Amino acid sequence: TLYSSYFSDKLAGLQARLEVLEFQMARLNLTTRFVIEIDDVNKSQATELMNGVRIGLDLLESGRLLEKLLLKKSLKNKTNISDSIFLETVSDFLIEGEEYSNLISEAWAESFRELSFVEKLQVSRTIFRQIGGLYNADEKTAVQLLNSLTRSTKMEIIFGRKLAELGYLDEKTITNIHFDFVIEDLNGEQSLSELAMLAKEFKLVRSAVKTPEGLFLLPSLLKIQSAAADGLTARHRLIFGDESGINAEPASFFNNTDSLVLIRTAPFFTINFRSLYSGTVGKFLSQNKGLEFIQFHLPSYRLVYKNLGNIANYFDFVRSQDYSEKAHRKMGWSRTEWSTDLAAYKPIANYDMIQFFRVN
Numbered sequence: 001t002l003y004s005s006y007f008s009d010k011l012a013g014l015q016a017r018l019e020v021l022e023f024q025m026a027r028l029n030l031t032t033r034f035v036i037e038i039d040d041v042n043k044s045q046a047t048e049l050m051n052g053v054r055i056g057l058d059l060l061e062s063g064r065l066l067e068k069l070l071l072k073k074s075l076k077n078k079t080n081i082s083d084s085i086f087l088e089t090v091s092d093f094l095i096e097g098e099e100y101s102n103l104i105s106e107a108w109a110e111s112f113r114e115l116s117f118v119e120k121l122q123v124s125r126t127i128f129r130q131i132g133g134l135y136n137a138d139e140k141t142a143v144q145l146l147n148s149l150t151r152s153t154k155m156e157i158i159f160g161r162k163l164a165e166l167g168y169l170d171e172k173t174i175t176n177i178h179f180d181f182v183i184e185d186l187n188g189e190q191s192l193s194e195l196a197m198l199a200k201e202f203k204l205v206r207s208a209v210k211t212p213e214g215l216f217l218l219p220s221l222l223k224i225q226s227a228a229a230d231g232l233t234a235r236h237r238l239i240f241g242d243e244s245g246i247n248a249e250p251a252s253f254f255n256n257t258d259s260l261v262l263i264r265t266a267p268f269f270t271i272n273f274r275s276l277y278s279g280t281v282g283k284f285l286s287q288n289k290g291l292e293f294i295q296f297h298l299p300s301y302r303l304v305y306k307n308l309g310n311i312a313n314y315f316d317f318v319r320s321q322d323y324s325e326k327a328h329r330k331m332g333w334s335r336t337e338w339s340t341d342l343a344a345y346k347p348i349a350n351y352d353m354i355q356f357f358r359v360n
Contacts, residue, residue: 014060021067024094028131030074036066048073067095079131085222086142090131090149103200103220104142107162114158123150141170142222167203168220179206179234181281182257186241188212189265195273196221202277208232232256236281240265247313250296251305257298259355261285262314264292282342285356289343294318294357301353304331318345318357 025031035052039045043056046069053069060066068091075087088101089108100106115123130149140148143163147156169177183195188211199207199218207218215229216222224232237257239246246262253260261281265271269290276284285293294314308327311317323333332350339346344358 017064017067021070021095025071025074027128028075028078028094030071030078034070034073036070063099064095068092068101071095075131081145083142083145085220086145089142089146090127093127103166103168103196104146104163104222107159107166107168108146110162111155111158115152115155119152119154123152123155126151143170163220166219167200168222169206169217170222174208174217174224175231177206179208179232181205181236181238181276182208182210182215182232182234184210184237184239184241186212186239186246187265190240190271190273192216192221195219198273198277205277207277208234230256235259236261238263238276238281240271247315250298250301250314254298254302260296260298262294262296264315266290266292285344285358286342289358292359293344294359295355297352297355300351304351304353315359318347318354319359 035049037049037052037054038060039054039056043058045054045056046059046065047054048069053066053073055066055069068088071091071094072084072087075090076082081087085102085104089105092099092101092105093109093112100109112120112123127149130151143159147159150156183190190209190211192209192211195207195209196219199205208224209216209218210229213223215224215232217224233256235257236259237253238261239248240263242264246264248260248262250260259281269288271291272287273284275287279287281295285291285295292315307330309330311327317327321333321336322328323335331347331353333347333354335348337346337348338344339356342356342358344356346356347354
């Protein structure tokens with residue numbers, strides 16, 4: 001079922017695309033009855049519906065996203081597997097093209113291309129047979145599910161090598177790695193795809209992002225179970241949100257973080273994350289002068305925090321700069337200097353618990 005003025009002159013072309021998809025899905029014994037809504041208003045958005053998909057007009061015409069969305073939904077309905085990376089990877093593979101939904105998809109496609117012609121035929125046939133037998137396999141990771149589809153030792157070896165080349169990390173390895181930084185996006189406002197692209201470009205930088213949906217490794221966007229996520233340690237942790245939301249207690253990060261940066265996001269302010277990957281946290285903060293922030297050095301904070309008393313809001317605390325207050329006296333904060341390079345203030349104190357801050 002299709003709704004849009006778009007169909008008055010382009011229905012035939014769309015029907016041809018859907019007929020090809022229907023043939024592919026029939027080979028997999030997948031459902032092919034869906035509602036497709038074409039959005040003439042939100043032209044660059046796509047949404048999964050209960051019984052189909054809604055896709056913006058620009059997305060419909062710019063590639064084969066429609067086919068991938070429908071195939072992904074049908075695979076999910078048939079197998080009851082909810083792992084989005086697995087579903088996206090299989091959909092990318094079946095809808096051939098050079099656009100990949102995630103890093104694992106790219107590695108899997110490149111692995112397949114390295115097989116001989118005969119090996120490709122064998123693996124393709126195996127994939128079509130195995131998909132029908134996958135049910136409720138959410139206890140497996142996306143990589144494990146994909147390897148179970150191919151049943152090819154050679155492709156599994158190549159796949160592992162490709163993942164390593166692209167900077168892939170899994171749950172088993174993260175507890176042995178001290179990450180360069182973790183981004184905590186409390187409101188889910190930052191672009192995961194942008195961060196994944198940067199992480200892929202700067203492969204030596206170990207990073208992850210935490211949103212209201214969970215913690216994801218970069219660049220793979222592999223979602224980590226909560227138990228493993230709690231054990232992830234990082235040199236820097238940057239928490240983004242509105243002022244009330246980011247008023248975290250720094251002491252809660254003693255066991256997993258060296259440097260904590262609370263960052264107050266501003267409406268309509270575009271954050272330059274490239275500087276975070278290509279440089280340092282200091283460079284990132286200097287390149288994003290519109291952001292209010294407080295940077296804590298947690299080893300120093302640990303030495304004095306029990307004597308500070310109750311600080312309800314650290315942004316209010318640094319704004320006041322009342323050196324006679326108890327917390328200011330306990331940390332030995334005697335004056336404040338301006339850093340031109342960072343465009344931020346530096347407390348001069350006996351304890352370097354607050355390294356820099358920028359507030360309006």
